[in-house]
Amino acid sequence: MTLLELTDVTASYGPVQVLDGVSLTVPDGGAVGILGANGAGKTTTLRAISGAVRVGGSITFDGENIVGLRPEQVAARGIAHVPEGRGTLSDLSVRENLRVGAYLRSDRKQIAEDIDYCLDLFPQLRNRVKSNGSALSGGEQQMLAVARGFMAKPRLLLLDETSLGLAPSTAKNVYEAVGRLRRESGIAMIVVEQNANLAFTLVDSATVLETGRSVLSGTTEELRDRDEIRRAYLGG
Template sequence: MSQILEVKGLEASYGPTKVLHGLDFSLDQGGVTTILGANGAGKTTTLRAISGMVTRSGKISLAGTELSSLSTADITRRGIAHVPEGRGTFVRMSTEDNLRLGAYSRNDKAAIAEDMERVYTYFPILKQRRGQQAGTLSGGEAQMLAVGRALMLRPRLLLLDEPSFGLAPLIVQELFAILKRINDEEGVSMLLVEQNAALALELADHAYLLETGNIVISGTSESILENETVRRSYLGY
């Protein structure tokens, strides 16, 4: 299978503090990969480094295009949609304006309208809330909006930062079912960061385990599920 993203020797730091110490990993085209790890392991930073939101060094290539020197906006325009930690919706704008901004870098009006409808089919609740200020949405709705906005880019790769955070279990199930559909039906590759390892491994086909800025274990989801360390520390059985 071909690779959509290849990362080599990725380092990242906040001010004087280095957080990632040279990560090597790759993502399969059309696959779902998850990064597991405890709080502070560097999961969010890995995503932020790919999107160019932190100072970073190393090689990041998206299907052959080198990203490591590009700005966040330019990386997004190459087809990476990042659903950030805390959702990052534009709270003062309406739901629909948020979605419209998701397609900001595109010019194909007809296709954008089509995609908007498709997002509304995935998340019917957003259609009901289309005119409502995004700040007034519930946590689950806001997360759906964030994912919907990312889809409006027609991304080749979707980065998801803890989509389950702070949501009720039922909502989480619903959301992950939709993510699976998106992956199946549209072939969007995904890189998922999750605290909830069991949930993540269910959706993902590959997984990496991150500890204090280093990748310590990697493999298919099945093999990771059987790994003693992962089971004990992250799955709890």
Template sequence: MTTLLELEDVTAFYGPVQVLDGVSLAVPEGGAVGILGANGAGKTTTLRAISGTVRAGGRIRFDGKDIRGMRPDLVAGVGIAHVPEGRGTLGSLTVRENLRIGAYRRKDRKGVEADIEYCLELFPNLKERYRSHGSALSGGEQQMLAVARAVMAKPRLMLLDEASLGLAPSTAKNVYDAIARLRRESGISMLVVEQNANLAFRLVDTATVLETGRNALTGTSAELKGMDEIRRAYLGG
């Protein structure tokens, strides 16, 4: 399987504090890879290093091209959509306007309209709230809108940061069910940061566990679920 994204010995700092210390991972074309770890392990920083919102060292290659150090807008332009922790929806704009902003780079008007309809089918709650402002949505609906807005950019790779954070279990399951469907139907590759490993393992093929900014374990979902330390730390077992 062709590698779409490759990180090799990636480092990152916030001021004098080193957060990533040689992180390496790969996401295949059409694949889904998880990043697990405790708070402060470097999960979010890894996504930020890819999307260009934090300065990074090492190598970050996307479709064979070096993207380390690129501005975030240029990273988005090569086909990477980042759904950040905290959702980042534009509260003063309606659902419709948020979706259209996701497609601001696109020139295919008919394709944009078709993708809006697809997103509303994928997330029926958004169809019901289509004219509502982002600030009026529930937390779950805001998360759905954040994912849908990323879909509108027609990315090749989606970076998902804690999509279940702050959501009721049933809502989180609905969000992940829709993301799994999106993966099946679109072929978008995904790099998924998630505290809820039970949800993550339903979506991803492989995962990497980070500890203090370094790779600690890497394996398939089945392999990691079978490890006692993983069950105790992330699966409540």
């Protein structure tokens, strides 16, 4: 079943159009990558889904139109956006940051269990659970950002360049944890990445954006075999 469908989505910042026909489909429980160079419109595509920019075209989630909803309404439908730049609340502890992620929920017992699950998923965070956000390393902040997204108990998680600025081994650890989260929770994901090798460890299919337009889509296997993808995104 299709969970999310974008058809010919357009978006502008003021007079400047930056999305010019983005289409993609996320099956329920599926994981789809978005690849593309700097400025291609990857982040704007996620912002279009989460209601942070005005869009044209069609976006449906669980069969219903979500174009025109405000960000908090989109979140309430079950879409959690883990933005570029992590968004750690620096004056709050790790545990408090995780609670903030669950702000729309009232199932206290389950929230406590989910916090514990996050700390299992990212043992480094368990060691820092009382530390202020400001005391975390970049990698720890990225783990916290993903975990906070999970705490919303979404049906769809939007991950924007989760590996950005991380050492390769840390990025790999984070992606392994996200893969486990995917397997165990069944949450669908959109994974924006510059590092296609990492993205391809997680996603089933991907779409390539060029200057605001979807130019190529396929399964991970199909894309791996294409010369232009290898050259541009897979390092050879």
